[in-house]
Amino acid sequence: MDDSVFEDDDWADEALLMECEKAEEALLLKAVSQTPSSPQAEHLKVLRQNFGHSRFKDLQWQIIRSVLEEAQDQCVVMATGYGKSLCYQFPPVFLNKTALVISPLIALMEDQVMALEVANIPATYLGGSQTNKSDIYDGIKANQYRVVYLTPEFVDKSGDMIENLFSVQSLCLIAIDEAHCVSQWGHDFRSSYRHLYRLRDKFPTTPILALTATATDQVIQDMEKSLKLKRCQVVKTSFDRPNLYIEIRPKTSPWNDLNIISSYDEATGTRSIKGSTIIYCPTRKEVDNITDVLAKQGLNVRSYHAGLSLKKRETSHKEFIRDQCDAIVCSVAFGMGINKPDVRRVIHYGAPRDMESYYQEMGRAGRDGQPASVMVFYGTSDFVTHRHLLLDIKNEVWLQNRMDLVHQMEVFLGKKKSCRRADILAHFGQTLDKVRSTKCCDNCTQSLLSTPRDQACANQEDELVDFSEDARLILESVRQCGGVYGLGIPCAVLKGVSDKTVKQYLTQLPIFGKGKSKAKTFWMALGRSLTAQGYIGQKAVVGGQFKVSTCHITGKGSKFLRDSTSQFKQIPTKELQTPDMKQKQPDFKNAYPSQVSSEDWRSKSNESSSKIEDIHMKLARRRSTLANKLGLAPYMVLPEEILQQLSLIRPSSVANMERLGIPRAKVEKFGQDFVDEITSWCTLKALPMDNEVNVINIDESSLNETQQTSYTLFQELGSLEAVAAQRGLKPSTIANHLSEAIKARLPVNIDKLGLDPRMRAKIEQIIFDPPIASNILRLGPIKEECDKRDLTVGWDEIKITVALIMTENEVRDNIVQWSDEKLKKLTKPIENLAPNTLHGAVSKNGEGPRPRELPAWMGRSGSADKSSLSKKLKKNSIFR
Structure with a gap:
């Protein structure tokens, strides 16, 4: 059962929780009768033998079960590294059928096919210049392949071939990877994706999975409509990537900026980069320049962009994938095609064009869950370039949407106070708990270096600054200049510049020199902000060999000028910051990504x-x-x-x-x-072998970042109240987090949680006795029975007790299968109970026998085979 939706409201009011559970009882009982609460033995056998995992992540199983049993269309928005490929690879292997997977790049398909074949899973792809296509066609018809990858262009041009190759009987699903490319509101729109709706027409009963790591609600709606998804179930994981450390820096010069990624070995006299690194650049010219700069310093780097020959690009890609070079300098086109989980660093040398692109590209780092860092070096000219490239867009609505996205990125990069991770999540409609960490981002590090920890709150925001009067000045300058110049001339006029760039008649305008107290860069930055927000319009014109733009005041801008009470406030970008706003750049040499496993x-x-x-x-x-x-x-x-x-x-x-x-x-x-x-x-x-090899192997912890943070602080501080005060949350919320840690079999000192052993025994007895009869599907009936027996007990104590029960005993279909030892204890008088000495817990004095534990680095793993139906249903609850 997942009470995280009530987290900041003290698990909500108890009565509300009871009402919610009663109202859902019929739905839960119906679901229990129709749906297995967890994967069955045959599912787990295939998972372990073919994919090397002992358990599914909750959402993975939800998606896979829906494919296997309901054949339902799904839109899956899943953070990079969560394991979306398993969602479409498992069903065909389990069913011995075929999955048709649409993937955007040949290089990506080649890597994925190779990885599957190493695991003895037959796979192939179509879309390149293969010479053995006829053999592949025959293999598809004979159901020899479990996974077949196609490019969207191949599907678009294939006509009826797809229908002839894949029979309805052998095709178990259609997966469309990087599905955000279908949306004109997405950051990577591709027209060939727009035509994939034809797959629905050809295979009306085959479930379609549209998968992406980045999609806003607007993009999701467009994906559903464009692909003709039916009864579509939207499944979303958190967008958070807690193992990534985020850092933003201003550009200076390439080597001055990028030398930090390399180390010099005095013994050999050589430089090297530790950990695979991707460096994104906005233009081909910059890719070549950065590659030359790094190569001249003796670094083993490769380049990749569309201007290189196909052979050169393929060579660079393969050498990077195979760890035959330290870094690859590339255009953004490279990112979507990279299937390398152990990238330790992603650098943008130049501002990303929008938040979706940034999230997608930074997501190439740390896909293996290990700590990684992401950096941006940017300058004002980057945004000038981005906006200039948008001038070809004819659709005004689409143009304004793209301008808004560029502006959002400029504001994001310029922020000095707010947590960058929280800002990224907010863009995708999610939130982050109120805690700072030096292992999160540069702004959090700066906050903790300059502010006492208990005052360094992650929801601290950069303040809105009133630029109303300045906005009126630049709008008036644009108006008086007549709409025949680019933004630079109105800014120069406002600044009072008298040189050959400013024609004589412009120096006679009433607005001339009214803004001389501020730098031209300030006026240009403010002008870009006003343009992005629709106060100033732009029009592309041809000027000689080059494309240029003129600016004019829009209806929105004219209305602003007419209304003397109107205001223009925004978070200042770097160029809009006054000297008192600017802060010293912190030293990040010792800052690393945050994660329990880090x-x-x-x-x-x-x-x-x-x-x-x-x-x-x-x-x-x-x-x-x-x-x-x-x-x-x-x-x-x-x-x-x-x-x-x-x-x-x-x-x-x-x-x-x-x-x-x-x-x-x-x-x-x-x-x-x-x-x-x-x-x-x-x-x-003379080293020992088989260390702890006889312990149960369990997968990575199912704890989310906020639960991990609470767990880590509890290990350090030792009390619910201290952790709650540190995090600005309620003790019951922390107790909820720690109960999840117990379920994940992480060591927790139960005595410090405040659960009295006698109280725990009484709760266990109530759960054991009728009418509960060992059913732990829901907490509400347990609480009701406690009240009937006049047992004063809180939700925290019930939650923790249930978590302990789940770790000590097998749970099958939500019914506790009590161990023999526990059954004996349940019949003993409560007064004779000894203090807690359970698995994963220690007594107050730390003495007493303890079972052998996993190595701590494996202790991140989640508990095995626990009932998760209640949690899944809660996530889809009508009461969310």
């Missing part, structure tokens, strides 16, 4: 970091050797997280290696190579 993985062992690092390097080299031999990217052999596990656990056999959650096909292909490497090194260095 602690150095080597520190989770009692052994020295150097020993662990040595074997990690040996395994990484073996991985590279295998990858190069087979023409694969290293991550396709084994991802970085698995290498870390191997370095710490060091399995002595292939069988033990498979227990780490590696797909069976990869264990069969590569397992012995890694086991031989481990055995050889451990024998040489």
Whole structure:
């Protein structure tokens, strides 16, 4: 059951919660009778053997179940790294049918096909200049492939071929990846995507998944309409990427800005970049320039843009994917086609054009969940370029929409106080808890460096500044200049510039020199803001060989001038900031991404970091050797997280290696190579093997960022009240977060939660006895029964007790399958109960036996096989 919707209201009023649960009871009972509450054994078997996971993430299973059982169309907005590809890869493997996947780039399809084939999942693609297309066609008709990738252009030009290739019986779903490209309101509109609605006409009963990592509500609506999705279910994860550290800096010069990403080795006299890096540039010229600058410093970099030959682009792409270069400098077209989970850094050398593009491009970093950083270096000229490129748009509504997006980005980059992560989430209609972290963004770091922690609130906003009088001056200057000049001339007139750029008659205008107290850059910046917000209009004209624009005052601007009481307020961009607004740039050398898992993985062992690092390097080299031999990217052999596990656990056999959650096909292909490497090194260095290999392997924690933050602070501060005060939330909200941590099997000191062991025993007894009869689907009936027995108990205590029950006992179809030990305790007098000594908990004095635990870096994982139906239904509740 998920009470997060009531989080900041003390789980809401108890009566409201009771009413909500009663009103939903009929729906819940109906759903329970029709829908399995969790994946069945056959689902989990396929998941583990073919994909290397022991459990689905909640939304993944919701999407997959809907495909398998309901054949329902779905619009899936899923943050990069959450695992959207599994949503369309699992059903065809499980059903032994075919999934047709629309993907935007050949390079991306090639990488995905290669990764699937390594896992022994038959896959292919169509859309390039393949010479064996007839063989592929035959294979599709014979149902030989589980996943078939097509470009939208191939679909658009194929006519009836698609219908002839794929039979309704063999096709289990159609997935449209990067589906935001279908929308003219999206940041990456492609006309070929607009025609994909024909797939619905050809396959009316086949479920369609439209998937994207970036889509506003407006874009989602356009996607549904354009693709003719029927009874569409919209599924959205949080847009938050807590493992990314966000930083914005002003441009100076390329090497001065970018030298921070490299390190110099005095022993070898060479420079290198640690961690795969993508550097985005706004123009081809800038790509070439930055590549030259970095190459001259001895860095191993490649370039990628549309002006290069196809062979050159393919070579750059493959060398970057295969870790044969440190960084790739590219145009934004490269980002959508990159399928590399271990990118550690994404840099925009030039302002992104809009928030959607920025989120999509920064999302290339840290897709493996490990810490990564994203940076932007920008200057005023970047926005001039972006706006200039929009002048070809003829549709006024669309043009204004694009201008608004550019303006939003300019304001975002110029902010000095607000949390950048919170701003990004707000753009997509989501919120972030009120907490600062030096591992979040540059503004949060600056706030914590200059403000006491308890006063550094993440909802602190940059203040709106009144520019009304200045706005009237520049609007009047535009009006008096007659609408025949670009913005620069009205600004020069207002500034009082007397040079050859300003014609003589303009110096006689009444407005001339009225704004001389401020810099021309100020007036230009304000003029751009007024243009973006519709007070000033632009018109493209041809001037010699170049395209230029003139500016004029719009109806909105004229109305503003006529009304002396009208106001123009906005958050100041960099050029609009007065000296007192500007702050010193903080030192970010020690700032890293925030995440429960971001602690150095080597520190989770009692052994020295150097020993662990040595074997990690040996395994990484073996991985590279295998990858190069087979023409694969290293991550396709084994991802970085698995290498870390191997370095710490060091399995002595292939069988033990498979227990780490590696797909069976990869264990069969590569397992012995890694086991031989481990055995050889451990024998040489006298290192123990099979460390903790007998513990249950569980996947990454299901905690969201706000729950992770509460958990981390509780471990540090040790009380609900202290964490609540630190975060500006209520203690009951923190208790709710910690109950989720308990379910995820993270170690929590239960005594510090304030749950008395006798109270816990009484609640357990009530849950065990009729009428509850061990059913923990809903908390409302449990609370009612407690009240009937005159047991004064709060929702916090019930929630925590249920979480403990779920970790100590098997739960099947929402019914607790009590352990023999627990059944004995339930029949004992409550007075004889001992203090808490449960799994994952310690007593007050820290003494007493404790079961063997997972390595802490694996302790991020979520609990196995728990009932999640109530949580799923709550997320789709009519009472949200």
